[in-house]
Amino acid sequence: MSPRRALLIAEVALLRVARDRVALFFIVALPLLVTFTIGFAIFRNIGALPLGVVEEDRGPLTRELVARLARSPVARIERYADAEALRRDVRHGTIAGGVVVPAGYDEALRTGGSAEVTFVLSPTRSAPEGLRPAVSAIVADEAARAQAAAFASGHAGVGFDDARGLVDEIRPDARVTVEPESVAVTSSRAVYQGFSYPASANTILFIFITAMAAAGGLISARKLGIDRRILATPTSVATLVAGHFVGRLTIGLLQGLVIVGAGALLFRARYGDPAGVAALVVFFALVATAVGIFLGTVLRTPEQASAIAPPLGIALGMLGGTMWPLEIVPQAMRTLGHVTPHAWAMDAFVALGRGADLAGIAPQLAVLGGFAAVLLPLATWRLRRVLVG
Amino acid sequence: MRPLVLAAFRIAAKDLRLRLRDRSALIVAFFAPFGIAMIISFALGDISSFRATFAVANGDGGEFSRAFVDGIRNAPNLRGVITLRDTADAAEARSLVASGSVGAGLVFPAGFSDDVRAGRGATVTVLRSADSPIAGEVAQALATSFAAELGASRLALDTAIAAGAAGEPPSPERVAALADAAASTATPVRLVDGSVGAGPVRTASYFAPSMAIFFLFYTVQFGALGVLAERRDGTLARLLAAPIAREAVLLGKALGMFVLGLVSLGVMIASTTALLGASWGPPLAVASIALATVLAAMGITALAATFAATEERAAGFVSIVALGLSLLGGTFIPIDQAPPIMRTIALATPNGIALRAFTDLVADGGGVVSTLPAVTGILAFAIGCGAVALRRGGALVAA
Numbered sequence: 001m002s003p004r005r006a007l008l009i010a011e012v013a014l015l016r017v018a019r020d021r022v023a024l025f026f027i028v029a030l031p032l033l034v035t036f037t038i039g040f041a042i043f044r045n046i047g048a049l050p051l052g053v054v055e056e057d058r059g060p061l062t063r064e065l066v067a068r069l070a071r072s073p074v075a076r077i078e079r080y081a082d083a084e085a086l087r088r089d090v091r092h093g094t095i096a097g098g099v100v101v102p103a104g105y106d107e108a109l110r111t112g113g114s115a116e117v118t119f120v121l122s123p124t125r126s127a128p129e130g131l132r133p134a135v136s137a138i139v140a141d142e143a144a145r146a147q148a149a150a151f152a153s154g155h156a157g158v159g160f161d162d163a164r165g166l167v168d169e170i171r172p173d174a175r176v177t178v179e180p181e182s183v184a185v186t187s188s189r190a191v192y193q194g195f196s197y198p199a200s201a202n203t204i205l206f207i208f209i210t211a212m213a214a215a216g217g218l219i220s221a222r223k224l225g226i227d228r229r230i231l232a233t234p235t236s237v238a239t240l241v242a243g244h245f246v247g248r249l250t251i252g253l254l255q256g257l258v259i260v261g262a263g264a265l266l267f268r269a270r271y272g273d274p275a276g277v278a279a280l281v282v283f284f285a286l287v288a289t290a291v292g293i294f295l296g297t298v299l300r301t302p303e304q305a306s307a308i309a310p311p312l313g314i315a316l317g318m319l320g321g322t323m324w325p326l327e328i329v330p331q332a333m334r335t336l337g338h339v340t341p342h343a344w345a346m347d348a349f350v351a352l353g354r355g356a357d358l359a360g361i362a363p364q365l366a367v368l369g370g371f372a373a374v375l376l377p378l379a380t381w382r383l384r385r386v387l388v389g
Numbered sequence: 390m391r392p393l394v395l396a397a398f399r400i401a402a403k404d405l406r407l408r409l410r411d412r413s414a415l416i417v418a419f420f421a422p423f424g425i426a427m428i429i430s431f432a433l434g435d436i437s438s439f440r441a442t443f444a445v446a447n448g449d450g451g452e453f454s455r456a457f458v459d460g461i462r463n464a465p466n467l468r469g470v471i472t473l474r475d476t477a478d479a480a481e482a483r484s485l486v487a488s489g490s491v492g493a494g495l496v497f498p499a500g501f502s503d504d505v506r507a508g509r510g511a512t513v514t515v516l517r518s519a520d521s522p523i524a525g526e527v528a529q530a531l532a533t534s535f536a537a538e539l540g541a542s543r544l545a546l547d548t549a550i551a552a553g554a555a556g557e558p559p560s561p562e563r564v565a566a567l568a569d570a571a572a573s574t575a576t577p578v579r580l581v582d583g584s585v586g587a588g589p590v591r592t593a594s595y596f597a598p599s600m601a602i603f604f605l606f607y608t609v610q611f612g613a614l615g616v617l618a619e620r621r622d623g624t625l626a627r628l629l630a631a632p633i634a635r636e637a638v639l640l641g642k643a644l645g646m647f648v649l650g651l652v653s654l655g656v657m658i659a660s661t662t663a664l665l666g667a668s669w670g671p672p673l674a675v676a677s678i679a680l681a682t683v684l685a686a687m688g689i690t691a692l693a694a695t696f697a698a699t700e701e702r703a704a705g706f707v708s709i710v711a712l713g714l715s716l717l718g719g720t721f722i723p724i725d726q727a728p729p730i731m732r733t734i735a736l737a738t739p740n741g742i743a744l745r746a747f748t749d750l751v752a753d754g755g756g757v758v759s760t761l762p763a764v765t766g767i768l769a770f771a772i773g774c775g776a777v778a779l780r781r782g783g784a785l786v787a788a
Contacts, residue, residue: 116580170551181515330431
C-alpha cells in the first residue's frame with residue numbers, strides 16, 4: 001500500500017466534500033440541527049412547568065390541594081374541565097404533566113375512606129425533574145393532615161374541621177427523613193438528565209447513519225467504473241480502500257466535532273475529559289466508516305444499499321442504547337445490545353460523564369478499535385474480489 | 390386511457406421484479422420493518438418488565454424498619470418487580486450498589502425504630518448509583534412515601550392527644566393504645582400514575598410509527614431515482630422511443646414505489662400489532678393515514694430527486710430531506726419535550742402530522758372522520774410536492 005497515493009485519493013475525496021453541498025449538510029447542518037433540537041428540548045424544562053389540573057370534586061379540601069399545588073415553585077397550574085383534554089395535552093406536550101382529583105376526594109379525607117389522585121405523565125419523556133416528587137409530596141402532606149384530623153375527630157369526639165385547625169398548630173418535633181447517597185460516582189447528578197447524554201447518543205446515531213450512506217456512494221462509484229480506472233494505474237486495492245476510508249472518515253470526524261463543539265459552546269454541555277471525548281469520537285467514527293465501507297464492498301446495487309443502510313443504522317442505534325437507555329430494557333436485550341459498537345461508545349460516554357479519563361475508557365476504545373481492525377481488511381479483501389476477480 | 394394504465398402497470402411490474410431480484414424489495418418491504426418491530430417489542434414491549442433488586446442493610450431490626458421491609462415484600466403490585474436482598478451492614482450494601490449487583494440500597498441505622506417511637510428525628514439512607522437511575526428513583530420514592538406514612542401516624546397521634554383523646558393530662562395507657570391505633574390507619578389518598586390516553590399508551594407505540602415513516606422516505610425514493618438511473622443507463626431513451634406515453638413511464642415508476650411503500654408500512658403495522666399485542670386503531674383510519682403518508686413520501690422524494698443531476702446526488706438529497714424532516718417532526722427526539730415553536734414546526738411536516746395522527750388514534754381511539762384533518766394535511770404535501778415534481782420531472786424525462 002502506498003501512503004502517498006492513499007492520501008492523494010483522500011485529498012481528492014475531501015475536495016469533493018468541501019464543494020459538495022450534500023456532504024456539507026451532513027457535516028454541518030445536520031449536527032447543528034440535532035444539537036439545537038436537543039438543546040431546546042432539554043432547556044425548556046427549567047423554571048415552573050405547566051401542570052394541568054382537573055377537579056372532579058368541588059369540596060373545600062380539593063380546592064386546598066389545588067391551591068397548594070399552585071403555590072409550588074415547580075409547577076404552574078392550568079385548569080382543565082375534563083380529564084380527556086388533560087391527557088391529550090400531556091401527550092402532545094402542551095403541558096408537562098397533569099393531576100386529576102377524583103370525585104369523592106373530600107369524602108374520603110373526611111371519613112377515612114380512600115381515594116386515588118391520578119398523576120399523568122407522558123411515557124416518552126423522562127419525568128421532568130422534580131415535578132412528580134413535588135406533586136407527590138404535596139398530596140401526601142394533605143393526606144397526612146386530613147388523616148390526622150379524621151383520627152383525632154374519631155377518637156376525641158371533635159368535629160373534623162376543628163381537628164384540622166388543631167393539626168395546623170401541631171409542629172412535629174422531628175421527622176423521618178430520607179437521605180439519598182450517591183455511591184461510587186463523583187457527582188450526585190444523574191448522567192441521564194441534562195444535555196450531554198442525548199447529545200452523545202444522537203452524535204453516535206447520526207455519525208453511524210451518515211457513514212452508512214457512504215455505502216451507496218461507493219457502489220455507484222464502482223458501477224461508474226471509477227474504481228476500475230484507478231486500479232488501472234499502479235494503485236493497489238488496499239490503497240484504494242484506504243483512500244475511500246480516509247475521505248469518509250473525515251466527514252464522520254467533522255460531524256462529531258460540530259455536535260460536541262456546538263453543544264459545549266452553545267449549551268455549555270460538559271462531556272468529561274477532552275482527550276477521552278476526542279478519542280471516543282475518533283474511534284467511533286473509525287468503526288462507523290469501516291462498516292459503511294464494508295457494506296459498500298459487499299452489496300451489489302445502490303438500491304440494496306438504500307434498502308439496508310437506514311434500517312441497519314436505526315436497528316443498531318436501538319440495540320445500542322442511542323434511542324432509549326439500555327437500563328430500561330430486559331437484561332437479554334442489554335447483552336445483545338453490546339454486539340453493537342454503539343453500546344460500547346455509549347458506555348464510554350457515560351463513564352466520561354462520570355469523571356473517567358482516557359485511561360478509564362481504554363477497554364471500550366479497544367473494542368471499538370477491534371471492530372474497525374476486523375472490518376477494514378475484510379473490506380479490502382472483498383473489494384479486491386469484486387473488482388479484480 | 391387504457392393503454393396508458395396498462396403500460397404503467399407493466400413498467401411497475403418490471404421495476405418490482407428487478408427489486409425482487411436484487412432482494413432489496415424483500416429487505417425494504419419485509420425484513421427491515423419486521424426486524425425493527427421485533428427490536429422495539431423486545432426492548433420496550435413489556436414495560437412492566439422493569440425489575441430491580443434492592444440491598445437492605447437493617448441495622449435496626451425494630452418494628453418500623455421491619456414494617457417497611459415487610460410492606461415491600463408483601464405489596465401485591467411490587468411482587469416480582471422488586472426483590473430485596475438482606476446485607477450484613479451498610480458497607481456490604483454500598484459495595485453491592487457500586488458493583489451493580491443491585492440497583493439501589495436502603496440503610497436503616499441502629500436505633501431507628503426507637504427514635505421514631507420517641508418522636509426524635511430518624512433518617513433512612515437510600516444508596517443510589519448513576520448506573521441505575523431508575524432503580525434509585527424507585528427506591529427513593531418508596532422510602533419517601535414510607536417516611537411520609539410514619540410521619541402521618543405520628544401527626545395523627547399528636548393531634549388526637551391535643552384534642553384530648555387520651556385525657557387531660559394524657560394517660561400513658563391511652564396514649565399507647567392511641568399510638569397503636571394511629572400506626573394501623575392507612576393513608577386516605579394515594580397518588581397513582583395515569584395514562585396519557587383513554588387506554589394504556591406505551592413508548593413502543595411512539596417508536597413504531599415514527600420509525601416506519603422514517604424508512605418510508607428511503608423505500609419510495611427509487612421511483613424517482615430510477616428515472617435518473619435509467620436516463621444514465623440509456624434505458625430511459627429506449628422506453629420513451631417505445632409507443633407508450635411519457636406519462637406512462639412516470640406513472641409506472643410511481644405505481645411500483647407506491648406498492649412497495651404500502652407493503653413496507655403494512656408489514657410494520659402488522660408485525661407490531663402481532664408482537665406487541667397492541668392495535669394501531671380502527672383499520673380504515675390507519676389505512677387512510679398510511680396511504681396518505683406513502684403518497685406524501687413519494688411526492689417529497691420525487692421533488693428532491695428533480696434537483697439532482699445524478700442518481701447519487703439525488704440519493705443524497707433524499708437523505709437530507711428524510712433526516713431533516715424526521716428531526717423536525719419529532720421522530721428521533723420526541724417532540725413533546727420541545728418548546729411550543731418546535732412543536733408547531735413539527736406539525737408543519739407531513740411525518741410530524743402522521744405521527745401525531747397515529748399516536749392520537751392509539752391513545753384516544755377515533756376513526757376515519759377524526760383523522761380527516763390530518764389526512765388532508767398530509768395529502769396536501771403529497772399533491773403539492775408531487776405536482777411540482779411532475780412538472781420538473783417531465784422536463785427531465787424529455788431531455
